[in-house]
Amino acid sequence: MIKIYTDGSCIGNPGNGGWAAIIIENGNKTRIKGSKKDTTNNQMELLAPIKALKKIAKGSKVQIFTDSKYVKSGITEWIHNWKKNGWKTANKKDVKNKELWTELDNLSNSFEIKWNWVKAHSTDLLNNEVDLLARTSVYK
Secondary structure (H helix, E strand, C coil): CEEEEEEEEEEECCEEEEEEEEEEECCEEEEEEEEEEEECHHHHHHHHHHHHHCCCCCCCEEEEEECCHHHHHHHHHHHHHHHHCCCECCCCCECCCHHHHHHHHHHHCCCEEEEEECCCCCCCHHHHHHHHHHHHCCCC
C-alpha cells in the first residue's frame, strides 16, 4: 500500500501558490513540490494529488491523505453529480477547476484509492510536514 500526503498553499487567494506531496512506498519517502503564479488555494490542493499519482505505478493500491475537504468531498462525492449534470453544480453553475477535476478523476481510475481527510495543523506529523513543504514552495 502506497501512502500519499498532499497539501496546497496560496499567498493571497488568488495569488502565488505552492503544492507538495509526500509519497511513502516500501518504507521510502519521496517529497515532491512545485509552485505557480496567479493561482488559487483550491487549485494547489488539487494539483498535489495529481502530481503525486503521476509518480507511482498505475494499478497501485493507494491511500491519499488530504486536509482539504474540498478535494476529498469533490473526488469521492460531488464529482458523480457534476459529470451526470454536464459539469454543472447543484446551482447550475459551471464547476470551478473542471480541468483539474477531470485530470484527477481520469488518473484516479488507474488506481485503487482510499481517500482520507485529516485535520490540518494538528497532531498528524506527515500532514504537518507536507503543509510546511507546500508553504515553502509557494512561487516567489
